[in-house]
Amino acid sequence: MARHHTEIVEKAAVMLKDRGIDGLSVADLMQAAGLTHGGFYRHFASKDALVAEATTAAFASIVARIERGVVKNGPASALGDYVADYLSLGHIANPAAGCPVASYGTDVARQGAVVREAYAQGLDRMCSAIAGCFSDSPAQSRRLAREIISTMVGTVVTARATGDQQLTKSYLAAARTTVDQLIARGTLKPK
Numbered sequence: 001m002a003r004h005h006t007e008i009v010e011k012a013a014v015m016l017k018d019r020g021i022d023g024l025s026v027a028d029l030m031q032a033a034g035l036t037h038g039g040f041y042r043h044f045a046s047k048d049a050l051v052a053e054a055t056t057a058a059f060a061s062i063v064a065r066i067e068r069g070v071v072k073n074g075p076a077s078a079l080g081d082y083v084a085d086y087l088s089l090g091h092i093a094n095p096a097a098g099c100p101v102a103s104y105g106t107d108v109a110r111q112g113a114v115v116r117e118a119y120a121q122g123l124d125r126m127c128s129a130i131a132g133c134f135s136d137s138p139a140q141s142r143r144l145a146r147e148i149i150s151t152m153v154g155t156v157v158t159a160r161a162t163g164d165q166q167l168t169k170s171y172l173a174a175a176r177t178t179v180d181q182l183i184a185r186g187t188l189k190p191k
Contacts, residue, residue, distance in 0.1 A: 004035060004043065007033050008029065008033045008040075008044075008050070009053050009057050011029055012050055014096045015028070015029055015032065016104055017058065017095050017096045017097070017098060017099075017104065018096035018103070021108070021111060022107065024047070024051070026047060029050075049114065051111070051118075052114045056122055059100065059122025059123065060122070062099065062126050062129070063126060066078055066079070066132075066133075067129060069081055069082065070132070070133065074189075075132070075133035075134075075188050076188040078133060079130065083179050083183075087152055087156070088172070089168065089169070089172070092160055092168055095160070099152075099156070100119070101149070102153045102156040105157075106157075126149065127142060128142075130149065131144065133188055134186040135187045135188070135190075136186050140186065141186065144182055144183070144186045148179055148183070151182065152175060152179060154175075155171050155175035159171040
């Protein structure tokens with residue numbers, strides 16, 4: 001049962017990023033997990049409960065990736081790799097493998113408290129992971145992290161909406177310059 005629960009949450013995290021909250025069908029999700037629709041309520045009290053748990057898992061994956069990069073290659077490299085992947089054509093083309101903020105962040109404002117809280121906590125953990133790459137004061141590090149996240153998310157959302165590869169590339173290049181400038185305003189922790 002625990003293995004099935006984990007599989008459902010993992011599939012839901014991917015489907016949410018691909019389809020958004022309203023596009024996530026419980027029947028499709030359970031089919032993708034190889035389970036029956038009726039089994040859903042043995043695992044979750046509601047779709048909101050599932051969305052909250054899947055959102056938490058999606059953010060946990062981002063935080064773990066950044067933290068693994070810091071341990072393996074140091075803060076500067078981990079942050080640089082994360083920014084490069086985030087501001088890439090691959091991320092634009094494949095929302096299911098990307099960030100929940102850029103994929104379904106706008107959906108969250110119309111959801112119940114349990115989903116909004118999971119999202120806010122996840123976003124805060126993501127912000128903390130990025131801020132943790134800097135050795136500036138905690139307030140300055142979090143401010144830089146928020147500016148970096150805001151720039152990257154806005155760029156990905158805008159670029160996805162254009163549908164024009166050249167325009168997308170120009171948005172990505174402009175955002176990369178801006179994010180590099182933001183990173184340069186801070187002091188990255190040494191490896």
